Amino acid sequence: MPQGFSGKDSNEVSVDAIRKGEVTIDDVRIHPDTLEHQATVAGEHGNAQLAANFRRAAELTRMTDEYVLSLYDALRPGRSTHDTLLEYARDLEAAGAPLNAELFRQAASAYQRRGLTAQ
Amino acid sequence: MSEVIGRFRFMNEQRVNLDGFATPDANLGLIAFDSPHDPQPSLTLHNGVVIEMDGKTSDDFDTIDQFIALHGLDLAIAEEAMAIDSLRFARDLVDMNVSRASLVRLAAGMTPAKLAQVLSQLNAAELVIAMTKMRARSTPSNQAHVTNRSDDPLLLAADAATAAAFGFREIETTVPVLGDAPSNAVAVSIGAAVGSPGMLVQCSVEEATELALGMRGLVSYAETVSLYGTEQIFVDGDDTPWSKAFLTSAYASRGIKMRVTSGGGSEALMGGSEKCSMFYLEARCVSLARAMGAQGVQNGGIDAASVAGSVPGGVRSLMAENVMVMLRNLEACTGNDALMSESEVRRTSRTHPIFIAGSDFICSGFGSIQRYDNMFGPSNWNSEDIDDFLAMQRDWGVDAGLRTATERDVAALRRRATEAVTAVYSWLGLGDFSSEWAEQAIDAAGSKDVPDADLMLPLSASRTIVDTDVTMLDVIAALAENGFDIEAERCLDMLKARVQGDYLQTAAIFDESMNVLSLITDPNTYAGPGTGYRPSPERQEVIDTIRQQQSVSDIRAEQHSYATHNIVATGTAHISHDPRDVVIGVSPATGKDIWRTLSGLSVAEVLHEFMAGLEEEGCIGRIVRINDTVDLGMIGLTAARMSGSGISIGLQAKGTALIHRRDLAPLANLELYSVAPSLNRELYRQMGINAGRHAKGATPEPMRNPYSDEAIEARYHTKVVGLVAIERDCSSDTAPETMEVR
Structure with a gap:
């Protein structure tokens, strides 16, 4: 059993511990190392894109739900200017999320060319 | 006024003539395969970058082309793959001496137009063989819709437990009232846990809301992440390939299984087909799904199945879409959900080849409740048809994921499900149910049989869930505090599965012992008669022994x-x-x-x-x-x-x-x-x-x-x-x- 995001071993997470209030949602959230492992497995089974997705996901594990939801919203059509998207990319780079930063840079370029940036 | 002779008056009255049949019209996208406006397959690389694809140079790429060009093709083999004769490759798909792995490897380098050209060569019988051989998971499965008109938590839980009893391994719910979503997610998760370990549950609502439910642990997978084959319709859906790719990663980041949804005919239905065939546009969706890193696709028409069904070859194209997903090495949740015909014969015909071949999920929404209670709209298969479906499995010796359940077992599960929901809602301050309401829900064949349901309760329960930040941990504690220890353990097992992450892999489901069955752990090895998935003797007996059978x-x-x-x-x-x-x-x-x-x-x-x-x-x-x-x-x-x-x-x-x-x-x-x-x-x-x-x-x-x-x-x-x-x-x-x- 791997550990949860908090570092707690899954074996220590029991119904009894939940009743006693000793378990947080971070104890039952996936750890980035586990996603890295799943990425390796996906790559070995002929799906490099699924592997890449798991690696982007590993970066997002460290971010709050609210921030992740706000990043999603920023990528929806017409929500962000070209510069805003690049700002997000810089923030993500600084936050140790280079793969997601690259996604935002690509989006900035594609959205500008296709008229999908905020006016 | 009787210019029409009696024979035709009589024929006109038959139910199939309620269906719409369209004259093919490529300008409106009302064409299954091979629109004159579909591009010919092509690919040009320069310094390891795609500079031309399917007749368009990179300057003209829309966002879908661009995302596929950047992420979707294995460039190391693309030139080899594109050079293969499409007809020869199509023949390899049905040649049992050519391995699935080799086909999947080459398909990874094929452009959307190439995939469309390959798969349009297969006739109906060949699609059955190709599906048998190409699906990712060996063991077939099936998904249920569990919804009702009043978002009644007791009925949802009772019906979720019932769906599990009949063998469904995934349950999809949704809401007639958006605000009810959190309550529905909780009720269905509890009911599913009463029914069986390892039930995957989703609540299909607007993308951000659905993700938020997942983050709280209240659902265990997501499916309604829609893709479209033209940029205009994609953007009308308030997303882009990048936002959807990000969403895909967001789900994985919380350890939540996710697949995307597409399906032929949707672009034509929304007036944005760009004169292309349904099948080519779907090839773009499937290529995009792979490019984004989604593990699977729900396609085969889905909401627009009847649009595809209205044109020549349309029903065949729906199945070809599914096979295309399999060829791209993704989980295939093979449609057969939206009711595509008023005719019992046509709707059976639409499903039957897939039913025989077997897929990761035969139906991406078998309406396990009555037609009128299905808040997605009636399914191609509904609770009216469960016994038909079981008899068909028995007739053909086919495992299409369902099994017989006894009246006694289902009655007991429905009672326990309503008791568990009653206890949890009361414990968490979400609402109280009358005993009359509970008894009606246990007995009910549908929400019309539950007149005592309080329509306001799901809404106020949902508000409380959101306001007091109820997560699955709270639900588990409430179950345990009220003596529902087994259900508490089962819900906890689903949370632990997210920590483990094995069910994020392609085509993963859980069996009833919580083993993950997926491309990794249960790969399809079909290579002709006597190989691949065969029901075990025990499973075959379950399929064969329907409750109606009589001995001397x-x-x-x-x-x-x-x-x-x-x-x-x-x-x-x-x-x-x-x-x-x-x-x-x-x-x-x-x-x-x-x-x-x-x-x-x-x-x-x-x-x-x-x-x-x-x-x-x-x-x-x-x-x-x-x-x-x-x-x-x-x-x-x-x-x-x-x-x-x-x-x-x-x-x-x-x-x-x-x-x-x-x-x-x-x-x-x-x-x-x-x-x-x-x-x-x-x-x-x-x-x-x-x-x-x-x-x-x-x-x-x-x-x-x-x-x-x-x-x-x-x-x-x-x-x-x-x-x-x-x-x-x-x-x-x-x-x-x-x-x-x-």
Whole structure:
């Protein structure tokens, strides 16, 4: 059993511990190392894109739900200017999320060319 | 006004003519395959970058092209893959000597137009073989819709438990009222946990809301992440390939399984097909799904299945879409959800090849509830059809994911599900349910049977879930505090599965022992007869043993329950010389083991009618049991030879009857009632009258066999076999006996 995001071993997470209030949602959230492992497995089974997705996901594990939801919203059509998207990319780079930063840079370029940036 | 002849008036009234059938029109996207505007496959690389794809240079790429070009192609093999002759590759798809792995490897380098060109070559039979061979997971499965008009948490939970009992491994719910979503997610998760370990649950709502539910642990997978094949429709859906790719990663970042949704016809339906065929646009969606890193795709028409169904080859294109997903090495959730025809025949035909081939999920939404309660709209298969589906599995020996459930088990699960929801909602302050409401939900076949449901409760429960930040941990604690330990453990197991992450891999489901079955752990190894998925003997028995099946001992017991013992033998029968004498020869089980005919009349009632009919004609009926044959002709002939008039009536206790004469061959007769299930007292009386007239040397007007357009044989043949076996057991060398009806 791997550990949860908090570092707690899954074996220590029991119904009894939940009743006693000793378990947080971070104890039952996936750890980035586990996603890295799943990425390796996906790559070995002929799906490099699924592997890449798991690696982007590993970066997002460290971010709050609210921030992740706000990043999603920023990528929806017409929500962000070209510069805003690049700002997000810089923030993500600084936050140790280079793969997601690259996604935002690509989006900035594609959205500008296709008229999908905020006016 | 009757210019249309009767034959066509009659045909026009048939239900299939409620369906819309479109004249193909490429300009509107109303074309299944090969629009003249579809591009020819092409790919040009320069310095390891795609600079041209499917007839467009990179400057002209829309966001879909661009995302596929950046992420979707294995460039190391793309040139090799694009150079392969499409027809040859199509043949390899159905060649059992060519491995799935080699096909998947090459398909990774194929552009959307290339994939469309390959798969449009397969005819229906070839699609069945290709699907059998190419799907990711070996073990087939099925997904249920569980919804209702009132978002009733008790009914949702009871129906979720019921769906699990019938074998579904995934449950998708949604809401008529968006604000009810959190309550629905909780209720269905609890009900699913009552039904079985390892049930995957999703609540299909707007993308951000659905993700938020997942983050709280209240659902365990997501599916309604929609892709479209043209940029305009994609953007109209308020997303881009980048936002959807990010969403895909967001789900994985919380350890939540996710697949995307696409399906032919949606772009045409929304007026944005760019004159391309449905199949080519779907090829773009499938390529994009892979490019984004989604593990699977729900496609095969989905909401626009009836648009595809309206054009020539459209239904074939829906299945070809599914095979394309499999060829891209992704999980295939193969449509068969939205009801695509008013015709029972067409909707069955639409599903049947996929049903035979098997897929990761045969239906991406079998309506396990009644049609009217399906808040996605009626499915192609609904609770009205569960027994049909189970019978089809049994007919073909096919595992399409479902299994028989007993009334007793389902009743107990429904009770426990409502009790668990009642306890959790009360414990968490989400709401209280009356006992009348609960009893109605347990018994209900649908929400119309739950008049006491409070429509406001789901909304206020949902608000409380959001305001007080209820997560699955709180639900688990509430279950445990109220004695639902098993369900608490099952819900916890689903949270732990997210920590483990194995169910994020392609085509993952859980079996009932919480083992992950996926591309990784349960890969499809089909390579011709005797290989690949075959139901285990235990599983085959489950498929075969539907609750309606009857054995001879069941039929014997049923007859025993009707036994009145009022037909008795009084001694050895003699030959009469009285010209008024008409013998009624009865079969060996009469008065012993068979008491009721197939029409539901008692054997005694039938004999009374014969006697009365004969009496009307001034004849004397005499009942004689012929013990040494079960053959009706021989019974009749033997009786005729004992009869003073030379005329007899022969009766098998199951109700088949004839009039015989002593000089005829055994298999000849004067008149015959062959359709025992449709006979009534009047008809038996008429046979008595006619026998009397024959005895007097007259030529009566022949009796008419009743005729019906129902499948009488299908209904009764099983019973006939059993009843004949009982007759045979009763036959002996005992001489004919006089019988009396008391």
